[in-house]
Amino acid sequence: MSAPELLNGPMPAAVERARVQGFLRWLAAERGVTLATWEELHAWSVAELEQFWAAVWDYFGVRAHAPYDAVLLERTMPGTQWFPGARLNYAEHCLGLPEDADRVAVVAVSQTRERRELTFARLADDVRRVRAGLQRLGVGPGDRVAAYLPNIPETLVAFLATASLGAVWASCAPEFGALAVADRFAQVEPTVLLAVAGYTYGDKAVDRRGEVAEIRAALPTVEHVVHVPYGPQALPDSTPWAELVADTDAPLAFEPVPFDHPLCILFSSGTTGKPKAIVHRHGGILLEHLKNHAFHWDLGADDRLLWFTTTAWMMWNTLVSALLVRASVVMIDGNPLHPDLRAQWRLAAETGATLVGASPGYLMACRKDGVRPAEEHDLSRLRQIGAAGSPLPAEGFRWVAEQFGDRVLLNVGSGGTDVCTGLVQASPLQPVWVGEMTYPSLGVDLHAYDDRGRPVVGDVGELVITSPMPSMPVGFWGDDDGERFRAAYFDTFPGVFRFGDWCRFSEVGSCVITGRSDATLNRGGVRLGTAEFYRALQDVPEITDSVVVHLEDPEGGLGRLLLFVVPAAGVEIDDDLRRHLATTLRTALSPRHVPDEIVPVPAVPYSRTGKKLEVPVKRILRGGDPGTVASAGALLDPSALDAFARYRDGGLR
Numbered sequence: 001m002s003a004p005e006l007l008n009g010p011m012p013a014a015v016e017r018a019r020v021q022g023f024l025r026w027l028a029a030e031r032g033v034t035l036a037t038w039e040e041l042h043a044w045s046v047a048e049l050e051q052f053w054a055a056v057w058d059y060f061g062v063r064a065h066a067p068y069d070a071v072l073l074e075r076t077m078p079g080t081q082w083f084p085g086a087r088l089n090y091a092e093h094c095l096g097l098p099e100d101a102d103r104v105a106v107v108a109v110s111q112t113r114e115r116r117e118l119t120f121a122r123l124a125d126d127v128r129r130v131r132a133g134l135q136r137l138g139v140g141p142g143d144r145v146a147a148y149l150p151n152i153p154e155t156l157v158a159f160l161a162t163a164s165l166g167a168v169w170a171s172c173a174p175e176f177g178a179l180a181v182a183d184r185f186a187q188v189e190p191t192v193l194l195a196v197a198g199y200t201y202g203d204k205a206v207d208r209r210g211e212v213a214e215i216r217a218a219l220p221t222v223e224h225v226v227h228v229p230y231g232p233q234a235l236p237d238s239t240p241w242a243e244l245v246a247d248t249d250a251p252l253a254f255e256p257v258p259f260d261h262p263l264c265i266l267f268s269s270g271t272t273g274k275p276k277a278i279v280h281r282h283g284g285i286l287l288e289h290l291k292n293h294a295f296h297w298d299l300g301a302d303d304r305l306l307w308f309t310t311t312a313w314m315m316w317n318t319l320v321s322a323l324l325v326r327a328s329v330v331m332i333d334g335n336p337l338h339p340d341l342r343a344q345w346r347l348a349a350e351t352g353a354t355l356v357g358a359s360p361g362y363l364m365a366c367r368k369d370g371v372r373p374a375e376e377h378d379l380s381r382l383r384q385i386g387a388a389g390s391p392l393p394a395e396g397f398r399w400v401a402e403q404f405g406d407r408v409l410l411n412v413g414s415g416g417t418d419v420c421t422g423l424v425q426a427s428p429l430q431p432v433w434v435g436e437m438t439y440p441s442l443g444v445d446l447h448a449y450d451d452r453g454r455p456v457v458g459d460v461g462e463l464v465i466t467s468p469m470p471s472m473p474v475g476f477w478g479d480d481d482g483e484r485f486r487a488a489y490f491d492t493f494p495g496v497f498r499f500g501d502w503c504r505f506s507e508v509g510s511c512v513i514t515g516r517s518d519a520t521l522n523r524g525g526v527r528l529g530t531a532e533f534y535r536a537l538q539d540v541p542e543i544t545d546s547v548v549v550h551l552e553d554p555e556g557g558l559g560r561l562l563l564f565v566v567p568a569a570g571v572e573i574d575d576d577l578r579r580h581l582a583t584t585l586r587t588a589l590s591p592r593h594v595p596d597e598i599v600p601v602p603a604v605p606y607s608r609t610g611k612k613l614e615v616p617v618k619r620i621l622r623g624g625d626p627g628t629v630a631s632a633g634a635l636l637d638p639s640a641l642d643a644f645a646r647y648r649d650g651g652l653r
Contacts, residue, residue, distance in 0.1 A: 004433035004510050007397050008406040011428070014383070018428035020295040026059055038429040038439070039509070046445040046467055049075070053082075053287060053443065053470060060290045060324075064088045065256035072468065077495055078475075078486060080468035083283055087256035090263050090282040091163035093290075094323040095127060095252075096120035103301065104328045107351050108153050111334030112200040112231050118153055120323075123160075126153075126245060128252035130161040133244035137192055137224045141166030141255055144265075146190035146222075148174055148181060148208075148215060150199055150333040151311055154228045154241065156320060158194055159264075163282070166255035169264040170277075173310035174199055174206075175608060178214035180634045184267045187277045188477050189221040194241075197233035202335035209233060259283030265477055266314055266417045269607045269634055276488065277477035280317075280420050281470075288421045288471035289321035291442055296411065297355055298384060298428050301326040306348050307357025307386065308336040312608060314417045315357070315388070327354075336362075341369050342376065349377035355384045359610060360392035360412075364538070367399040374403045384409045388422070389610050391513055391531040393538050394435035412437050414513045418489070418499065419471050423463070424511045436510035444469060446511075448503050453493045460504045460514055465497040472497065516615065521550045521561065521593065530614055533563075536588035540581065542571045545604045548595070549618045562621070563595035564644070566604055573600040599647055605630075605640035620644045 015021075024041065027033040031051070035041045045052040050071040069085035096103070101121035108116040118126070139145060145162045149155040149171060162169045170188050172181045174196055185193075193216060198207045212235060216225055226244055227235035260281045268276040293299045305322040307330075309315035322329045330351050336344055345366075348356045363385075366373070373379060385400060385408055392412050400410045410432050413425030423446055426438035440446035448461030455461075465472075475485045492498045502514045515530035533548045545566040552559040563581070567573050578598045586594050605613040607630075619629040626641040635641070 003508065004436050004506050005394075007401055007410070007432040007434045009431045011406050011409070014298075014409060014428040019298050019300050020427065020429065023055075023059055023295065027055060030058070031055060038427055042440060042442055045442045049443070049467055056287055056291050056443075057083075060294075062088060062286065062290075063092060068259070075468055077468055077472075077497055078482065078490055080472070081260070082281075082468070082470045083259040086259045086283065088259065088283060088286070089164060089166070089254035089257060090286045091127070091160040092254040093286055094160055094320070095124040096323070096326060100301075100326055103326065105323060106153050106156065106329055106331060107304070108331045109333070109347060109351075110150075110152065110200075111202060111338065112150075116153060120326075123153075123157065123323075124252060126157045127160045127164060128250065129245045129248055130157050131164050131252070132248045132250035133246065134158075134161055134165060134167070134192065135250075137226075137239070137244075139165055139167050139192055141257065142262075143167045143192075144188045144190040145169055145192045145194070146185045146188070146219075147171040147311065148176075148193065148195040148212065149228060149311055150174055150196065150230070151309060151316060151319075151331045152228075152230065152333055153331065154230075155194075155311055156329075156331065157245075159320065163263055164252075164254050166257045166261060168262045168279075170267075171264075171311040171316070172267075173312040173608065174208050174211075175201075175310070176312060176634065178211040178218070181211070181215050182218035184275050184277070185215070185219055187275075188265050190219065191221055192224045192226065193219065193222045194226045194228055195235060195238075196228050196230040197235040198231045200231065200334060202338035205231065207233060209235060257282055260474055262474060262477075264317065266317070266420060267312070268417055269611060275634070276484070278417055279474040279477050281474050284470035284472070284474075285317065285321070285420060286324070288419075288443075288469070289318060290324050292318070292421050293322055293325045293327070295442055296413075296422065296425055296427050297386065298409075299325050299327040299355060303327040303354040304330060304352055304381075305355050305357075306330040306332070306344075306351060306353035307355075308332045308344065308359075309357075310608070314415075314420045317420055341366060342371055342373075345371070345373040345377050345379070348373075348382060349379055352381045353379075354381050355386060356382060357386040357388070359389045360387050360396055361390065361610065363387060363392065363396045363400065367396065372403060379404075382408055384411055384428075387412045388414060390612070391535065392435075393535045395539070397432070397434045413441075414501070414511075415441075416499070418473060419465075419469060421471055423465070423499070424513075433506075433508070433510045436506065436512050438511075439509045440511070448505050449493060449496070449498075453496070457505050457507060460502055462492070463499040463501040463503040463513070464493060465499065521548065530612075533585070533589065533593065534612075536585055537565075537581070540584060542568055542577055543581075544568050547601075547604045547612055547614060547617055549614055549621060551618070551621060558592070560597070561593065561595045563598045564601045564604070564617070564647075565598060566602065567600050573598065601640075601643040601647075603637060603640040603643075606636040607634055608636055610636075616641065617644050621648050623648070 066087040068083040073081040106118040225238040227238035411426040413422040415422035445467035616629040
């Protein structure tokens with residue numbers, strides 16, 4: 001395997017000002033640990049887990065109401081116990097210190113109402129009042145509060161108020177259908193449901209009163225429905241938000257909870273079965289996000305994070321956590337491409353964003369459309385572009401470098417809901433490699449394993465974590481005996497956390513995620529990730545999207561490799577184009593990865609968090625019902641699955 005291509009090296013100015021430098025100096029002065037490079041820091045962070053996480057705790061001044069007895073009782077997984085004895089509260093660390101009072105904490109941008117700003121002082125006061133309002137509704141430690149809310153300040157306030165009480169938060173975006181929401185919230189049995197009656201997406205008004213009625217009917221444990229006003233509609237039979245946020249003399253307080261106390265419940269996509277209710281802990285999210293945001297994202301006071309997300313994605317939780325390091329957050333609700341492709345760059349300029357998060361699909365669309373963000377907008381404050389959610393092709397790396405030079409770090413990363421952070425990504429102290437993610441994150445003992453559980457470099461394997469992380473889940477809600485939890489992560493390699501992605505590490509430590517391991521293409525022993533398949537087709541102008549699945553032969557033959565493509569406007573998928581696509585794939589990949597059939601479809605199915613859904617397509621082709629292979633409310637367009645059933649039944653060729 002050849003070495004990856006260097007995009008750009010560490011930028012001297014970025015290295016000099018990087019916030020992680022302060023941590024390195026502190027380690028030398030306070031701990032007697034001298035580390036010269038990022039690679040040395042990472043090696044120390046996984047070899048000396050206890051020392052590393054204790055140092056993160058002390059460096060950031062974690063405010064504990066009771067001290068911890070040990071950092072880590074033992075390294076075994078599952079069942080790791082972090083910081084036993086400690087009592088703390090995540091929300092307490094988000095609301096700043098007295099000197100932060102006048103800093104802007106939140107810039108809220110919406111297509112439903114006017115732009116708003118909240119200082120840390122205003123945010124803290126709103127949390128204080130909503131905390132008291134939730135207490136009046138009977139919410140206390142361990143109770144669940146569910147939110148069917150968009151990415152707006154009220155959602156943030158309610159989340160922090162819930163956390164301050166030691167109650168447990170769960171949220172879904174209002175674009176989710178009622179059934180998908182009920183599938184999630186019913187598992188956690190909330191007592192309070194916060195909801196909007198509608199919202200605006202682009203220039204379209206969306207009424208959600210019917211969905212809210214269905215959701216509340218499916219949740220018998222809900223005692224109170226709180227209507228957050230957003231748009232002209234009213235929500236019948238509900239408690240007004242104004243009552244929740246009413247003025248009160250109640251002080252702002254924070255329930256001291258154990259390190260492992262549940263903070264929030266994040267749900268898996270629900271595209272491969274019943275959504276998993278993944279429980280994250282106060283202490284784990286606090287420590288992980290302090291480390292991630294300061295050392296990888298290089299955020300601190302006076303920085304501003306702009307990353308479009310909905311409340312159903314773990315990126316919402318990481319957006320909120322920018323407050324931990326005193327950066328302010330830009331909360332965007334609505335269609336991020338309205339009124340045009342340049343909208344996010346304009347907003348980054350207007351808000352003075354220092355880190356902009358963008359999906360790889362968005363960056364590639366900007367490249368294709370000839371957008372020149374650095375020339376068209378004042379992005380002089382921008383220091384880093386984050387990209388996550390799917391692989392970014394090599395051409396996307398080069399396009400970002402062409403637009404911004406070496407002034408802006410391109411931080412392409414991968415992580416997920418399971419750990420609520422990035423597992424592999426860049427940092428200001430490291431080079432960026434074309435088409436690859438730079439290095440495992442600090443404190444993450446990350447490897448690729450072959451089928452026999454051996455680490456491999458240069459070959460593809462299962463992405464695994466071999467040492468505990470504080471932000472690994474406590475478990476799944478309702479999985480009292482831990483059976484589902486162990487089956488999800490630890491059955492394949494006992495004692496090792498299997499993440500479910502297929503990846504390849506290079507000799508320099510960089511990484512390529514090649515797709516979900518359950519969607520691997522394996523033709524005659526030649527395994528290939530679906531991401532590499534899509535990368536080979538990305539510049540074919542005659543198609544706008546594609547999805548590929550491999551139907552294995554139980555007798556051990558090659559099976560059937562099926563490529564479904566969405567033709568560009570006015571294009572017919574004829575035999576000449578099929579031959580061209582086959583040649584492209586044969587040249588870029590291998591002769592064994594030439595599809596047996598190339599079939600046009602109206603659309604490719606995606607989850608609402610932007611994941612291409614190969615596994616549900618495969619299940620349909622194996623005989624599954626489109627209505628049951630994935631929760632319709634979790635899909636961007638549920639009708640996108642219908643074409644695959646028609647193909648299976650002989651009606652689409």
